[in-house]
Amino acid sequence: MESISARTDTCASAPKAHPRPEGQDRYTISEVVAHSGLTAHTLRWYERIGLMPHVDRSHTGQRRFSNRDLDWLAFVGKLRLTGMPVADMVRYAELLREGDQTFAERQELLEATRRDVKTRIAELQGTLAVLDFKIDFYGGARAASEGV
Amino acid sequence: MESISARTDTCASAPKAHPRPEGQDRYTISEVVAHSGLTAHTLRWYERIGLMPHVDRSHTGQRRFSNRDLDWLAFVGKLRLTGMPVADMVRYAELLREGDQTFAERQELLEATRRDVKTRIAELQGTLAVLDFKIDFYGGARAASEGV
DNA sequence: TAGAACCTTGGAGTGCACTCCAGGCAAGCG
């Protein structure tokens, strides 16, 4: 077994992985497209910019993604939802590649992200309150104009 | 008084308006910059694309924003937080300009936005769960490596 | 073994939301 952090971190998004498109461990790019919802272009681009941790290749050079790659993509998808810039995700991927000595920095990055997410949730709830206020106004005005 | 919807909707973000930079009703662009956090460039751009409802001008052609404009900008800021595309906000502004017959469409737009916001909050909470899971792992591993 | 469907690359293009620039007008101050 490798070191604790390198081993567990890339595939610890959830204790049990979700069901895979095929039960195997070598997926073509189009299988990953179907499973992840990303385009093939985007998957290749992610690899180019260093956001994928070394995708395996067939003997003729075609990509073969592993279950671990799918886990990583699922995690990246979560980070994308938070609005985190891709550059920051690349930074996190680099830290992973650098091994155990980046442990503390990775932890800090995740905690900063958690703080951001909580802030954004609070902002959205504030927005929700404003929307509710306005929608109530519309509802009330319509009721009034209908003589209710 | 004007019609119900035109009158109330542009300034109904909150029952009481927040304290204004000066107590007046004619602000220069730099005052609005200080109050809204937007740049002057962005304010002019908003006006150009139809996202501002007709900003008043001084006798020499300089912009003079009203309290109503500030209210509108605050609402736009809320919408921006939801990730709504600027084009959709422009659409809403157009509906406002068109008057009462767009009432139902405006209401529907706000309700669709509310649904989007709720979805996004749920997504973010899912992401938060993943982050918590990973952060717990980091905390646990560090505790273990310290012999705790 | 032919053809369709898939995969490869580097590099160029797209859409969004700003962001800035050049060149000029205007207002306040010593």
Next chain:
DNA sequence: CGCTTGCCTGGAGTGCACTCCAAGGTTCTA
């Protein structure tokens, strides 16, 4: 009066995150 500061315009530029293209190699099915 000159100087600084603020504001005006149309149009060009920026950064991000893809998105697509051309030209060619590979894999699968009939």
